[in-house]
Amino acid sequence: MELKIAVLPGDGIGPEVTTQAIKALNAIALEFDHKFTYKQADIGAVAIDKAGSPLPDETLELCKTSDAILFGAIGHPKYDNAEGSVRPEQGLLKMRKELELFANVRPVKAFEALLDHSPLKRHLIKGVDISIYRELTGGIYFGKKETKEDGSYASDLCEYSAEEIERIAHLAFKAAMGRRKKVTLIDKANVLDTSRLWRKKVTELAKSYPEVSLDFLYVDNAAMQMILNPRQFDVILTENMFGDIISDEASVIGGSIGLLPSASIGKNYALFEPIHGSYPQATGQGIANPIAAILSAAMLLEHFGLFEEAETVKEAVERSLKLGITTPDLGVKHERITTEKVGDFIADFISNPE
Amino acid sequence: MELKIAVLPGDGIGPEVTTQAIKALNAIALEFDHKFTYKQADIGAVAIDKAGSPLPDETLELCKTSDAILFGAIGHPKYDNAEGSVRPEQGLLKMRKELELFANVRPVKAFEALLDHSPLKRHLIKGVDISIYRELTGGIYFGKKETKEDGSYASDLCEYSAEEIERIAHLAFKAAMGRRKKVTLIDKANVLDTSRLWRKKVTELAKSYPEVSLDFLYVDNAAMQMILNPRQFDVILTENMFGDIISDEASVIGGSIGLLPSASIGKNYALFEPIHGSYPQATGQGIANPIAAILSAAMLLEHFGLFEEAETVKEAVERSLKLGITTPDLGVKHERITTEKVGDFIADFISNPE
Ligand SMILES: [Mg+2]
Ligand SMILES: [Mg+2]
Structure with a gap:
């Protein structure tokens, strides 16, 4: 399958987690013989900084001419007190409206390796x-x-x-x-x-x-x-x-918001994004959890009927959790494992599952 | 203090739990030298059966001439498919409206003895x-x-x-x-x-x-x-x-809805009731948990500034929980402890705390 994917990394940790999602998609393309091409555009605070608008026309145009949109995160504290029209968040709201994304899909899954992270007792959350x-x-x-x-x-x-x-x-x-x-x-x-x-x-x-x-x-x-x-x-x-x-x-x-992907779907367009925010204070530190972004890429695959491919991504994610190859928010292991290392592990596992 | 209390036991387990609440109030009156008088009236299914209306005029009149309303529960399955105007629940809705009860007050407290009943992990619920x-x-x-x-x-x-x-x-x-x-x-x-x-x-x-x-x-x-x-x-x-x-x-x-009281307060009137329903299938079996009704009576006392009295009721309740003198829904002890026995223990403890 050929897919033209608009990549909108956005603000804060958006770019670094989106990079890991693309790595996973590339591994899938290679393994399953698909052709995914990516074009990147600005949205959010970074777009205000560069173009004066949180959703520049060329970004919207790119979205409309792509098969799917892979989105990072939006928001920066320097715009927290800004007026309505120039707030970064308006970029996403405007896009949802322009593309008529009327359905927000949010999976919630209890990962076996993380049951102890849940605020609920283990027997309640298991299998959700x-x-x-x-x-x-x-x-x-x-x-x-x-x-x-x-x-x-x-x-x-x-x-x-x-x-x-x-x-x-x-x-x-x-x-x-x-x-x-x-x-x-x-x-x-x-x-x-x-x-x-x-x-x-x-x-x-x-x-x-x-x-x-x-x-x-x-x-x-x-x-x-x-x-x-x-x-x-x-x-x-x-x-x-x-x-x-x-x-x-x-x-x-489930115990970690860093794991949860989402899709916003309309009649003609579909956007995939982690539910976590831009977490600006963590930017560039390599501590952002890329799993929500990677699972958003899996939702993108599912959206196009690529169920086996999506399953492969999810298996790789589960394996990383099971082995404790995770960012510090999950605190499974004590050694420092970066955003990139988690992304590398998952992409490698897709290419070479043991 | 003299208080005229309208008692509206209602349906199902309403009467049996309300009886225990009155026992506690009587023990308080004796201990603290107050004079509480009670007048009873029908509401809900029982009022429909007897008078054709879920809130007969004389019930509303009694409420308006009392200092406070002690309410049990409402609802019976035989009216589940009845038309709007004769449903038992309409009695409570109409009363809220007639008495302008604009504030619903619901305390949520984690009882030390019941932390393991909570769906949340112990460290999260403790002290709530x-x-x-x-x-x-x-x-x-x-x-x-x-x-x-x-x-x-x-x-x-x-x-x-x-x-x-x-x-x-x-x-x-x-x-x-x-x-x-x-x-x-x-x-x-x-x-x-x-x-x-x-x-x-x-x-x-x-x-x-x-x-x-x-x-x-x-x-x-x-x-x-x-x-x-x-x-x-x-x-x-x-x-x-x-x-x-x-x-x-x-x-x-908190882990048990059988423990939670509530108050509905207006400018001139106040009503106190357990948040649990009429639980008709348990009627008369002695298994209904009277604690929510008894704690509703404690809220009544607080409403009139009788804080020490309310505290005394709550201590008696906590003691019953600690000793496992509770109805089977809490399953603390294996022997059968009835609604009445729990009420007796709490009233006795108010009169004679060790
Ligand atoms: Mg929300
Ligand atoms: Mg409700």
């Missing part, structure tokens, strides 16, 4: 393997906002159309078909009209996927179940705000 | 002591709802007035003054206008409580922090929906 589908461009974050001038009142409108619900629901059900065939819709249908619309549309659409079982959970109960029994979940489907809360809650139960 | 103030009568649950007839669109409006924010914020800051003097406002002020209004009003109001430190946490981050480091929280203040999610998440970290 969840894929969360969060709607990303609708709901209360994007609805009409109002604040009275005298500061006595404010409001936010949560809105959903049937179409917004259906397009992400299809993605979730399709994903479930390749997994344990279970979708859990998280909503608050006992109270909210938007939630009742979600429940109705998803229930109708589920008939097209007769092999997939569908169940429902109120968001408050879901917040409890994520702690009490996270293994019950396979694919979670939910609206924007509930997804924000539940996916962040889920992101910590 | 949080009091959550959730706004209960505003926000998206009560805003205008709309669904288009053709099912293509739905919306829910989240609204807050400055006054709604301020009245509960005062309660939270006052509570913090009697605790570790820290308030954390949970919001999503980077996205929502209502959250920005909360942040503005609470920041202004904090100036009246110079000893109390105020910090802010986005709700998605709060959902992570509740797992990673719950000990950081003292008083949590938040709006209705965020409070629903975060307080339910917090309710499971």
